[in-house]
Amino acid sequence: MTVAHTLLGLLEAGPRHGYDLKRSYDERFGHDRPLHYGQVYSTLARLLKNGLVEVEAEPGAGPERKKYAITDAGVSDVAGWLAVPEKPEPYLQSTLYTKVVLALLTGYDANDVLDTQRSEHLRLMRELTRRRDGGDLADQLVCDHALFHLEADLRWLELTAARMQQLAAQVRA
């Protein structure tokens, strides 16, 4: 669940109101698709129910007066999400980009995120290569298509790794 994990990761910097959290999310990750307030508050309600965030009470009423803080369970949840590779498939960039940026923000090794993902991609590419080399022409063409897409992801991964220092400086600025 990317939005929930992303909001959690952003809370690692310190407690925030739902409004601030939405703004911070939109600035970093929501260029094409800013979050709706409803989605922010429903996600926070679910995180609260699961014990991943807690509310710091403030005078006044209404959800916009609540300040949310990440719990220890929430911190472990983010670390767990960053450590597990995504299922390799085309068009993963936005999830991977989010993971890399959050890793840099939370002090997790962003290169580990890339390494874990690379090995997962290569695992699938090995499988496809074996299937292709043992298959008929139709198998070959289908597998080649998947292989080229996965290779494009990996090229993006390598480029991101090469630009990690630059990205870290920008993200942490």
Added chain:
Amino acid sequence: MPTEPLLTAESLHLSFGATTALDSASVQVHAGEILALMGPSGSGKSTLLHCLAGILHPDLGRVTYAGRDLTAMHDDERSALRRTEFGFVFQFGQLVPELTCLENVALPLRLGGAPRRAALRSAAAWLERLEVSDVAGKRPGQASGGQGQRVAVARALVTRPRVVFADEPTGALDTLNGERVMQLFVAAARETGAAVVLVTHEPRVAAYSDHEAVVRDGRVRAREHVR
């Protein structure tokens, strides 16, 4: 079942002047496995391959092959090892242009003292195995890039080495030719039981390996077990 690695690099350091090429790089290769060394240009992956093959000498650290310390060996001993137990495939330029493709493949056997007739017979069988018998009588310059690389693979395997070192073996080939070279190369290496250390920056080439090790800034970052 865990076995002793055939080839091990432990904490290799190597600098060229002020440039650090390897910085505590460690990696292991087991008998019969195919290991891909991946990483961006200038990451140190080729340098690591050259150290593993005993071509370059690390400033610090140790390379062990079949229980023998390669770094402590005399030059002659290392050269003999390279000739008899190791095979090499590079991106290009490794075949002797004045010899025919058949003679090129027979060359390592001849250097090892094999009689001419037996060496040529063995070379011919390897050219057939790599599906390039038709260029046997041609010089490398008359063969296509893909054919030339298959001849190079045949020459690397003709002595039945225990380790084949391949540095971007398909780097100069188009996709289809590169794939065919890799298919034939990997099948032949598996058949002879040779371990392969494969330097590549191409994921589709690395997908022929059993494991990968990623070299970045002279260090090995990850090594994944797959099989």
